Amino acid sequence: EVQLVESGGGLVQPGGSLRLSCAASGFTFSSYWMYWVRQAPGKELEWLANINQDGSEKRYVDSVKGRFTVSRDNAKNSLYLQMNSLRAEDTAVYYCARVEVLMTYHYYYMDVWGKGTTVTVSS
Amino acid sequence: DIQMTQSPSSLSASVGDRVTITCRASQSISKFLNWFQQKPGKAPNLLIYGASNLQSGVPSRFSGSGSGTDFTLTISSLQPEDFATYYCQQSYTTPLTFGLGTRLEIK
Numbered sequence: 049e050v051q052l053v054e055s056g057g058g059l060v061q062p063g064g065s066l067r068l069s070c071a072a073s074g075f076t077f078s079s080y081w082m083y084w085v086r087q088a089p090g091k092e093l094e095w096l097a098n099i100n101q102d103g104s105e106k107r108y109v110d111s112v113k114g115r116f117t118v119s120r121d122n123a124k125n126s127l128y129l130q131m132n133s134l135r136a137e138d139t140a141v142y143y144c145a146r147v148e149v150l151m152t153y154h155y156y157y158m159d160v161w162g163k164g165t166t167v168t169v170s171s
Numbered sequence: 172d173i174q175m176t177q178s179p180s181s182l183s184a185s186v187g188d189r190v191t192i193t194c195r196a197s198q199s200i201s202k203f204l205n206w207f208q209q210k211p212g213k214a215p216n217l218l219i220y221g222a223s224n225l226q227s228g229v230p231s232r233f234s235g236s237g238s239g240t241d242f243t244l245t246i247s248s249l250q251p252e253d254f255a256t257y258y259c260q261q262s263y264t265t266p267l268t269f270g271l272g273t274r275l276e277i278k
């Protein structure tokens with residue numbers, strides 16, 4: 049079964065750090081781009097970052113650039129999100145998602161999602 | 172950044188109704204538009220990619236259309252399990268952006 053399982057969320061004080069993990073199974077992890085997406089309570093979805101298959105290409109949304117770092121370990125079938133200098137507005141459910149590509153048209157889409165891990169930034 | 176505007180923000184409908192949700196991009200995104208369904212406490216579920224391609228396993232009552240800046244998601248005959256929030260998302264360029272969502276409620 050194709051599956052993504054996030055972990056590492058929790059309660060952290062403003063200015064603190066957390067490292068989220070996303071464990072992949074049931075597919076060849078090293079063949080896929082991966083995304084991190086978050087959703088603040090009662091809010092819309094927000095794309096945070098992407099990473100290509102070998103980790104050589106990464107992009108971030110401006111709101112986390114310089115604070116968050118995406119990485120992956122293909123030997124461990126794992127994706128990570130290192131989050132530093134956390135703020136109250138980073139409180140959200142964090143999802144990892146697999147990116148499928150229809151190469152004929154270069155359509156990129158998130159076809160598999162984890163269940164999410166909750167991060168709460170509060171003193 | 173490309174802004175995605177969905178309408179309506181909420182919608183009440185009955186089982187069996189035909190429903191259309193629209194999504195407008197702030198600039199042309201060709202057909203780089205995806206639709207997701209999300210139920211409370213759950214992760215989003217992909218319905219449509221590339222504006223009109225039905226994801227495997229998604230019922231055929233869901234369809235998508237549009238290109239450029241204007242897109243629609245249509246549910247041909249609402250089923251009880253379709254009451255959820257729907258999001259459009261552009262995959263044309265980073266940062267990828269989502270609409271604010273359309274909450275579909277039971278009338």
